[in-house]
Amino acid sequence: MKVLLDACVLYPTVLREILLCVAGQGLYTPLWSERILEEWARAARKIGPTGEAQARGEIALLRANWPKASVPPHEGLEARLWLPDPADVHVLAAAIAGSADLILTFNAGDFPRRTLDEEGLRRDSPDHFLLERWREAPEAVAGCVAEVHAVACRMSGEEMDLRKLLKRARLPRLGKALAG
Numbered sequence: 001m002k003v004l005l006d007a008c009v010l011y012p013t014v015l016r017e018i019l020l021c022v023a024g025q026g027l028y029t030p031l032w033s034e035r036i037l038e039e040w041a042r043a044a045r046k047i048g049p050t051g052e053a054q055a056r057g058e059i060a061l062l063r064a065n066w067p068k069a070s071v072p073p074h075e076g077l078e079a080r081l082w083l084p085d086p087a088d089v090h091v092l093a094a095a096i097a098g099s100a101d102l103i104l105t106f107n108a109g110d111f112p113r114r115t116l117d118e119e120g121l122r123r124d125s126p127d128h129f130l131l132e133r134w135r136e137a138p139e140a141v142a143g144c145v146a147e148v149h150a151v152a153c154r155m156s157g158e159e160m161d162l163r164k165l166l167k168r169a170r171l172p173r174l175g176k177a178l179a180g
Helices: 013-024 034-047 052-063 086-097 115-118 126-136 139-156 162-168 170-180
Strands: 002-005 029-031 102-106 121-124
Touching: 002 086, 013 029, 013 052, 013 126, 013 162, 034 052, 086 102, 086 139, 102 126, 115 121, 115 126, 121 126, 126 139, 126 170, 139 162, 139 170, 162 170
Parallel strands: 002 029, 002 102, 102 121
Antiparallel strands: none
């Protein structure tokens, strides 16, 4: 399954690291566009003066680790597409150009199901998507979450409650399933 990752799911570090680890386990193929990566870098300015520079470093690593994930836009594709928020048309265009099956986003309202159906696409939230991957391959997903949790604890210098960490990453149902 090919999944186009919207900028809003790439920007939070914990969520991104879990998603990419799960992709690394072969449970899906991640896609994005250069414009999506640029949106992530600009959004990272919100965390302070070093936010964008840190994001650009992470993006460089992402490109190195996933060299085939970046989808170049097709000439004129955006011009024929419509979404409620014109600023999101490039995301839909990238999904179509990459022959994605799914757009992973928190912005469900910006990607109406009828419009996506016309293009042979679906959308999903990260929490539902990862919960489904966990149901398919519980050990692989749990291992990814444990790995990201360990790194988060090491970087913060303290033990962090897994369920709270996942809730902050907007993955409450996955957290409940793993704590279950």
